[in-house]
Amino acid sequence: MMKKLILAFGVLGLVSLFIPQQGMMLFSLFKMLGMGYLVPIVGGFAAATAMGAMAISKPPMQKWQAGVAAGAFALIFVRFKLWEVLKEMGALFKMIPMLLFVVAVIGGLIVSIMALAKGEESA
Secondary structure: OHHHHHHHHHHHHHHHOOOOEOOEOHHHHHHHHOHHHHHHHHHHHHHHHHHHHHHHHOOOOOHHHHHHHHHHHHHHHHHOOHHHHHHHHHHHOOOHHHHHHHHHHHHHHHHHHHHHHHOOOOO
16 A cells, blocks of 8 residues: 555656646746756656555565655655745645645655555565
8 A cells, every 4th residue: 555655646746747837837947946956856756656666566565665765755855845835835725736746745755654664564
């Protein structure tokens, strides 16, 4: 179950980058901010997605896969300074792509930490 959620949150994060709102995508915004934003964010979601897909293709999920996913989501959380974004949680509901981005990062981080701590006994 955890591996499917990690995969889902990783894909949700990637998809959120390409949903246009008011003629702009988050991908374009992060690209304008510089590769120091774009690469960790896209790379983090891609790494987490890959770990979820690997765990699904060859169960059970290994601890290192959960660790890589947790690290990837944590990298995005820290690079984007999501603790500051969460202060304005109400405004996120006006920007659906950003809301999905935040849900993907926080949900993915929680699930991957749970997978790392608990482990997975069965497929």
